[in-house]
Amino acid sequence: MSSRALVTGATAGIGTSFVHALAARGADLVLVARDTARLESVAAELRERHGVEADVLPADLTVEADVARVAEAVASQDRPVDLLVNNAGASLAGWFGTTEIADEDRQLDLLVRAPMHLMDAALKAMGERGRGAVVNVTSVAAFTPRGAYSAHKAWLTNLSQWADWQYASQGVRVMALAPGFTRTEFHQRGEMDVSGVPGWMWLDADRLVAEALRDLERGKSLSIPSKRYKVLATLARHAPTALVARAAKRGR
Template sequence: MTRRALVTGATAGIGNAFARELAKRGVDLVIVARTTERLETLAAELRSKHQVEVDVVTADLSTAAGVQAASNALTDTTRPVDLLVNNAGASLAGWFGTTDMADEDRQLDLLVRAPMHLMDAAIKSMAGRGGGQIINVSSVAAFTPRGVYSAHKAWLLNLSQWADIHYDDVNISVQALCPGFVRTEFHERGEMDVSDVPRWMWLKADYVVKTSLRDLERDKTVSIPSMRYKALAGLAQHLPRTLVTRVAKRGR
């Protein structure tokens, strides 16, 4: 049973939906993001609505200090965390090869280095306590070559699949959550034009979260919310690479 969860990127979108759903289920929380005011407002709302404990950690996860602050919460033996949701993320505007490398480094730190360090802290802490659960928010973009973002998400998917098998004997489950398009602040923040994405391709964040938590209960390593995206991800793995790349050419 989950008693305390740490959710990164809880101020908006999918992370916010995770925090709300877990609090509704009576789970105490540690919520992490950069914007203190939004974190505090959410914490106050969840405490009063669901009578759960909510700790706030303001941290920029593209920095070593930010990752350390979140790691400290994961290794605090007085307030053990049973579920880590590695969710915080963003997309960089522009194609790799035209972008600033300092920005690319920050993206790599946020999408790869931060979840790697937080997973490490969680596994070391959970292994000594009889187990725990980790959800790594990847993307369906992990199944297709779509530039740096999809490469980062493929890395997270791959590591999650290995870790779920490897740490099974110490009772740690690791899930890669791979959503398609979800209505959040993500596309606007990344200056992406999504006006031509058809309506049927959009998912709601709370549906994504409920699917992920249901799949976690069923011990599914890869969670792909909705039949349509399961089919697309399956196709992407079996069609010739050149064709998939051509279809995905717009991605970055």
């Protein structure tokens, strides 16, 4: 397992599960998100509970200069990052075509541009050292037509799978992690009505991350945690678009 990991969106949900799981395996952490007080509090908990180093790097990943600062940390050869987890994400309260285009630009920055820049920095730095890994948190939405969000996640899933194949020979691994509905702050923050989503569709973030880390160790380029979502993702890839789009409309 890696000795130093940088995780974006480390202050809530899946990101917090990642930093705890990695710290429990002895990895030092660099935590990225916007809320400095929350970053400090998660970092203190990691130091206390797991005895690891935890640095905080406050950044808004929709701001170009902030992304550049985080990319610099990822590229550092003095304090190497062995695992990058591109996890930070959010959703807009409304379907593409009804939202403000400036908000859509910020979504594109957060879900596509920021992970692209950080992955670029990681591939170059890790390539030079001949080892390292990147986990890009996408979504099972990547396999369904479901507005701009799923299009962004499809882009990152596709790039991740190619990058894993392309850079494996240099010792660098890339894995797309495609979660289904997971209990976090995500839906509340995005003002989504998830009351129609049945209980069986909800995943636990800690279990999701444990399965994802197992998949990374097994060398998978795509991790879809839980049997139910493996089945749903397979169906979504092969069923007619109109049918999948209608089924995937839940949760908004």
